[in-house]
Amino acid sequence: MADQPLTHNQGPTPPERKNLQRAAADENTASFSRDGETVNLKRNPPARQGGTPAANAAQSATPAANPPARPTQPAAATPAAPVHAQRTQVHAQPVAAAVPSQPQTGLAAQIEELPEPGSFELALNILLKQSPAWLASLVVHAVVLVLLALVVIKIEQDSKPQLVAEAIDLSENPLQDLKDVQFDRIEPVDMAESLQSVQAITPVEALVDEQALSQVIDTAMASQSVELQQLSDMMANPTDLLTEIGTFAGNAISGRGDAKAKKALLAQYGGNEASEKAVAMALEWLARHQLPDGSWSFDHRQASHPNGLNPGELVNARNAATGMALLPFLGAGMTHKQGKYKQTVYKGLYFLCSQMQSNGGLNHDGGRMYGHGICAIALCEAYAMTQDRTLRPYAERSLQFIVAAQDRQGGGWRYTPGQAGDTSVVGWQLMALKSGHMGYLKVPPQVIGGVNNFLNTVQADGGASYGYLEPARRRGTTAIGLLCRMYLGWKQDNPALEKGAEFLSEWGPDKNDMYYNYYATQVLHHYEGDLWFKWNSVMRDYLVDTQVKDGHEKGSWYFDGGHGSSLGGRLYNTALAAMTLEVYYRHLPIYSKQSAREFDY
Helix, strand or coil: CCCCCCCCCCCCCCCCCCCEEEEEEECCEEEEEECCEEEEEEECCCCCCCCCHHHHHHHHCCCCCCCCCCCCCCCCCCCECCCCCCCCCCCCCCCCCCCCCCCCCCHHHHHHHCCCCCCHHHHHHHHHHHCCHHHHHHHHHHHHHHHHHHHHHHHHHHHCCCCCCCCCCCCCCHHHHCCCCCCCCCCCCCCCCCCCCCCCCCCHHHCCCCCCHHHHHHHHHHCCCCCCCCCCCCCCCCCCCCEEECCEEECCCCCCCCHHHHHHHHHHHCCCHHHHHHHHHHHHHHHHCCCCCCCCCCCHHHCCCCCCCCCCCCCCCHHHHHHHHHHHHHHCCCCCCCCCCHHHHHHHHHHHHHHCCCCCCCCCCCCHHHHHHHHHHHHHHHHHHHCCCCCHHHHHHHHHHHHHHCCCCCCCCCCCCCCCCCHHHHHHHHHHHHHHHHCCCCCCHHHHHHHHHHHHHHEEHHHCEECCCCCCCCHHHHHHHHHHHHHCCCCCCCHHHHHHHHHHHHHCCCCCCHHHHHHHHHHHHHHCHHHHHHHHHHHHHHHHHHCCCCCCCCCCCCCCCCCCHHHHHHHHHHHHHHHHHCHHHHCCCCCCCCCCCCCCC
């Protein structure tokens, strides 16, 4: 049957269908009305059939039982003209007459399902039908790529650690929580008042053998998180601190471990066989009084020697006593890696590392900042001498604690962190910073500048002498102040240094005050010349003669009445006397030929 315009509904009207009528205007126009609204549909000329209109009309007459393969309607699909009455274009197809009593098909079915005019569904449907396939594919792939990019970015943000650095407010720093113990009379070497005893840790022999230092230190490090910023991640310039003594060259502590160099330095600066024998006897006495956990006590009777003479009053300052006892071993070239007493040194270092707090402090057991400075010197010297990487974090943290504890206004240190300084405590802290510098651990320039400022406030005689808390000419503090100035860059021909050295030479060694003797010996050794040899001949022979030669105290010294003698007792005096006799090689002279360079600030 030829394709004819639809003029009326064919077949019974379904119950759910609304009142829909079709009317034929011409062979290319179809009209319908719904709910009183009339819409005219105008077909476009057949463009896709590839033939004449007559051929297309004949093709549309094919029975519904054999529809064309592509369209879903019985007749071939032909693009429709734009819909009038403000409708978007709809494609109308010729539809054959439906069989009576059957549901509408073809165009009639499409018309029945059309949404309301102006609806979003109609616009979307037309857009999708008219859009090319490549555009849809492009949109889909773009959306997928955007989603994948968002997923990757989120993963990276979630997995990236966040580091937060903030300035330390000293007013809120936990260091300020430490108690400042008051003394009736403050002496320059008054380290602390006795507190409760430190609990003994498990003896090191039960944990490790002599050769396992690195493993043990690694274990201790694992339990203490290093939160503070490192002072230096790189080695200093290899030419730093180089010096030359005659035909011997090396860094400032190279004279300790090399037998040939030590022998040459002893001969050049006035040491002899008797002085070296006295050092050996002192080290033996110190080794005998080490406690099972690797520490020492100023009350040396605790080391299974209840009848020991002249015990110190600082019974519980175990960290300070351990650091003080280690220094003579290190000064003689004994480390945990080499030497007769490497096991002794190893256990002492292990004890200090195990006692260090998370903030790097070693001042919590009664030794206070005095004790911390002494311990820091021991750790930094051990690291500088061995370059044992397992010791570096402990040496660095000990210096970081010193930096944090400095008085920000005056530039000094005293008994507790942040307290206005005194010359005696400043001396120990600066020696620790210098020891770290020798191990190529960098020190903040502002810290050194603060030390200079403090010394300016206590100097007298134009810098030739120094007081404790204010300008004065006191022997012990003058020796400390001059040594600090040497390490901070004063030249040998500085008039104040020359005058200060003359003061020390005139005063000469003291028969009771080993604290003064220890610092003055270092100043004049660095200064060299006639003043040094005059001092050395008296100091060396006096110590050799006064050392105990037999009995339980063989190898030790005790001088009553000197600064710190009663507090530190025999162990304190023995350590200072031994280091005084090691002065020939313990530190190479600053001003000799190619000088050991001072702090480069």
